[in-house]
Amino acid sequence: MYDKEFEIIGKKLFSEGLVTANFGNMSIREKGGFFITASGSFLDESTEPVFVSDSGIPCPGASSEYRVHLETYKRTTAGAQVHVHPPFAVAASFSFDEIVPQDTEGKMFCPLIPVVKGDAGSDELAQNVADALTRSPVVIARAHGTFAIGESLKECYILTSIVEHACKIIYYCGGFGGLKL
Amino acid sequence: MYDKEFEIIGKKLFSEGLVTANFGNMSIREKGGFFITASGSFLDESTEPVFVSDSGIPCPGASSEYRVHLETYKRTTAGAQVHVHPPFAVAASFSFDEIVPQDTEGKMFCPLIPVVKGDAGSDELAQNVADALTRSPVVIARAHGTFAIGESLKECYILTSIVEHACKIIYYCGGFGGLKL
Amino acid sequence: MYDKEFEIIGKKLFSEGLVTANFGNMSIREKGGFFITASGSFLDESTEPVFVSDSGIPCPGASSEYRVHLETYKRTTAGAQVHVHPPFAVAASFSFDEIVPQDTEGKMFCPLIPVVKGDAGSDELAQNVADALTRSPVVIARAHGTFAIGESLKECYILTSIVEHACKIIYYCGGFGGLKL
Amino acid sequence: MYDKEFEIIGKKLFSEGLVTANFGNMSIREKGGFFITASGSFLDESTEPVFVSDSGIPCPGASSEYRVHLETYKRTTAGAQVHVHPPFAVAASFSFDEIVPQDTEGKMFCPLIPVVKGDAGSDELAQNVADALTRSPVVIARAHGTFAIGESLKECYILTSIVEHACKIIYYCGGFGGLKL
Numbered sequence: 001m002y003d004k005e006f007e008i009i010g011k012k013l014f015s016e017g018l019v020t021a022n023f024g025n026m027s028i029r030e031k032g033g034f035f036i037t038a039s040g041s042f043l044d045e046s047t048e049p050v051f052v053s054d055s056g057i058p059c060p061g062a063s064s065e066y067r068v069h070l071e072t073y074k075r076t077t078a079g080a081q082v083h084v085h086p087p088f089a090v091a092a093s094f095s096f097d098e099i100v101p102q103d104t105e106g107k108m109f110c111p112l113i114p115v116v117k118g119d120a121g122s123d124e125l126a127q128n129v130a131d132a133l134t135r136s137p138v139v140i141a142r143a144h145g146t147f148a149i150g151e152s153l154k155e156c157y158i159l160t161s162i163v164e165h166a167c168k169i170i171y172y173c174g175g176f177g178g179l180k181l
Numbered sequence: 182m183y184d185k186e187f188e189i190i191g192k193k194l195f196s197e198g199l200v201t202a203n204f205g206n207m208s209i210r211e212k213g214g215f216f217i218t219a220s221g222s223f224l225d226e227s228t229e230p231v232f233v234s235d236s237g238i239p240c241p242g243a244s245s246e247y248r249v250h251l252e253t254y255k256r257t258t259a260g261a262q263v264h265v266h267p268p269f270a271v272a273a274s275f276s277f278d279e280i281v282p283q284d285t286e287g288k289m290f291c292p293l294i295p296v297v298k299g300d301a302g303s304d305e306l307a308q309n310v311a312d313a314l315t316r317s318p319v320v321i322a323r324a325h326g327t328f329a330i331g332e333s334l335k336e337c338y339i340l341t342s343i344v345e346h347a348c349k350i351i352y353y354c355g356g357f358g359g360l361k362l
Numbered sequence: 363m364y365d366k367e368f369e370i371i372g373k374k375l376f377s378e379g380l381v382t383a384n385f386g387n388m389s390i391r392e393k394g395g396f397f398i399t400a401s402g403s404f405l406d407e408s409t410e411p412v413f414v415s416d417s418g419i420p421c422p423g424a425s426s427e428y429r430v431h432l433e434t435y436k437r438t439t440a441g442a443q444v445h446v447h448p449p450f451a452v453a454a455s456f457s458f459d460e461i462v463p464q465d466t467e468g469k470m471f472c473p474l475i476p477v478v479k480g481d482a483g484s485d486e487l488a489q490n491v492a493d494a495l496t497r498s499p500v501v502i503a504r505a506h507g508t509f510a511i512g513e514s515l516k517e518c519y520i521l522t523s524i525v526e527h528a529c530k531i532i533y534y535c536g537g538f539g540g541l542k543l
Numbered sequence: 544m545y546d547k548e549f550e551i552i553g554k555k556l557f558s559e560g561l562v563t564a565n566f567g568n569m570s571i572r573e574k575g576g577f578f579i580t581a582s583g584s585f586l587d588e589s590t591e592p593v594f595v596s597d598s599g600i601p602c603p604g605a606s607s608e609y610r611v612h613l614e615t616y617k618r619t620t621a622g623a624q625v626h627v628h629p630p631f632a633v634a635a636s637f638s639f640d641e642i643v644p645q646d647t648e649g650k651m652f653c654p655l656i657p658v659v660k661g662d663a664g665s666d667e668l669a670q671n672v673a674d675a676l677t678r679s680p681v682v683i684a685r686a687h688g689t690f691a692i693g694e695s696l697k698e699c700y701i702l703t704s705i706v707e708h709a710c711k712i713i714y715y716c717g718g719f720g721g722l723k724l
Contacts, residue, residue, distance in 0.1 A: 014558070016201050016202075020704045020707075021700065023648065085646075085648070087712060090646055091711075091712050091715030094645065094712075094716050102275065102324060103266075103324050103325065104300075104301050104322075104324050104325040104326075105204060105266070105301075107324075108301070120647050120648075141647075143650075143712075144646065144647040157202065158203055161201045162202065164201075165201060165266065165268065169268060169271055169275075169324075171715060172268060172269060172273075172357060173272050173275050173276070174357070174358070175715075176715060176716060176717070177717070193383075197382050197383075283456065283505060284447075284506065285505050285507075286447070286506075288505075289482070338383065339383045342382045345382075346382060346447065346449065349453075350452055350456075350505075353449060353453030353533060353538060354456050354538060355537070355538070355539070374564075378563050464637065464686060465633055465686050465687065466662075466684075466686050466688075467566065467628070467687075469686075470663070519564065520565055523563045523564035527563060527630065530634075531630060531633055531637075531686075534631060534634030534635075534718075535638070536719070536720070
């Protein structure tokens with residue numbers, strides 16, 4: 001179930017350059033847990049999502065980033081989540097502790113985008129992302145990518161697109177100012 | 182009616198990166214009013230446009246930016262309008278009060294692109310955009326996006342593409358010089 | 363005739379971002395003249411090319427840039443021509459009188475790309491482009507776009523792609539250094 | 544055989560902008576040798592790959608870069624190879640002797656990307672690339688492009704995508720610092 005919805009949004013994410021290769025993952029909340037894309041799957045291809053229970057027990061093949069999704073579903077009322085690696089957002093995350101969009105849509109839908117830390121797949125990242133998502137519907141994990149929550153995958157995708165657009169505008173207006181590591 | 186024409190131009194706008202997610206809107210003048218894309222619709226998908234009467238009464242679901250289209254149809258003989266968020270044009274709008282294209286096509290078709298102000302959906306924006314469109318077939322709303330008018334959606338799309346190309350060339354020639362807020 | 367070949371190459375030119383909207387034109391030499399894309403046609407759509415005789419008499423609807431193609435067929439043995447507006451190549455043309463590719467393919471296939479002047483559609487442009495094409499299979503008209511010649515449209519497209527790649531590499535290595543007007 | 548697999552990966556490489564025109568080549572190890580894409584073929588089109596024996600005798604039409612693939616299969620256990628020209632990776636190769644990714648995926652999958660020298664098609668390039676591929680699953684030939692090895696074409700494509708993403712992030716964080724020739 002949901003596989004068609006995952007594929008439609010996955011193709012949109014690809015066509016805008018928000019993710020490449022077999023990176024990123026998406027999930028939809030379901031009674032007793034959530035369905036998440038399989039580990040290593042290509043978001044723009046048709047694949048069967050994998051169930052993870054609310055108690056944190058993933059079925060075989062679930063994306064290793066299920067910890068972030070699990071923690072976020074615990075702490076928010078999100079119905080869906082999308083995590084991808086948009087290049088301008090990732091690059092911006094090295095220079096800012098929070099991104100303040102300058103464009104109209106960014107100001108309207110995510111006026112202050114938190115940038116959080118944590119190794120991919122770690123509990124620290126899960127905690128930091130979930131915590132930030134209680135304050136903003138979309139956050140950037142430094143050096144890694146965006147995490148967006150919403151009612152549906154479509155809403156998450158739109159938020160992700162807004163963040164990348166906002167970061168692109170900031171970049172074209174004068175750059176990010178180099179790495180801050 | 183017109184839904185096929187909207188979809189064809191919408192797909193072209195997407196494939197060139199002139200708009201992302203569910204942003205932007207398009208309209209075609211019709212006897213007694215105009216048809217405009219629905220609020221929140223994806224321009225690259227097949228959707229039913231919504232009628233807005235000349236007296237400014239929108240049918241349910243019309244894009245919230247119908248005010249700009251309404252005002253523009255009042256003050257020009259435009260047959261169609263396209264509003265999107267091309268990233269180079271939006272970024273350029275922070276640094277210039279008007280854009281002077283340096284490339285051949287820009288010089289020929291829109292030698293002086295006005296940059297106007299106003300909050301999205303506001304009457305101020307509607308007035309400023311409509312006013313500028315009496316002087317130039319395409320304008321940029323600062324921090325927001327382009328508005329183009331023409332005989333047809335195709336003509337509006339071509340003008341939009343010219344503006345983004347012109348801004349891209351200026352950017353690659355040395356940047357926009359940072360934010361001017 | 364040739365319409366399928368024009369469309370295939372046109373779609374490739376679009377998918378690489380070498381041309382947008384309804385810009386650019388392509389032609390194939392034929393006994394007694396050449397077939398050229400119609401004025402205002404979209405290179406990625408199926409359209410009927412228009413015949414232009416060797417004596418320079420265009421059938422109705424021929425691209426206004428037929429003069430360049432005519433002059434080039436007179437002075438070279440080219441079997442086909444492609445003219446498009448690749449953004450990095452156009453931007454580079456403002457800063458250089460000739461482009462010296464730094465990448466392997468550029469060095470191999472077009473080690474010195476001439477940059478010429480002339481208004482779009484003018485005899486001056488036709489003369490300058492045709493003249494430069496006797497020395498290099500691809501040239502850039504300043505502020506305007508590339509002209510490539512070859513045995514076939516495919517060969518012209520490949521050369522155009524090489525030029526844009528070469529200019530992109532130069533740009534990413536440190537920029538073009540601003541406008542030189 | 545394998546032609547479908549080549550085409551699928553070729554289309555992915557194109558859609559991400561990792562290669563353009565008819566550049567790049569791919570191969571799959573086979574009993575007694577390997578299959579490689581034909582010289583001049585478009586990676587995103589369906590074409591018949593050509594066999595090259597372990598003793599280095601290519602069937603007619605094999606990509607001229609078969610020497611690199613041959614040498615690499617001799618010195619590694621790779622099951623497949625992909626060579627393309629990703630623009631950010633190529634540009635980065637002028638400024639660095641090795642690329643140190645700053646993004647999470649780059650750090651995880653190719654923490655130190657060697658940059659090697661050698662003319663396209665030369666034995667020197669074959670030796671340098673094969674040598675570097677014993678230390679890293681993906682390398683960049685300066686001014687030329689990436690070479691990736693893996694179990695399958697898919698794995699090679701993913702590695703290539705990671706390298707281009709890593710170089711893109713470094714570029715957006717402050718540029719490559721100009722040519723070092």
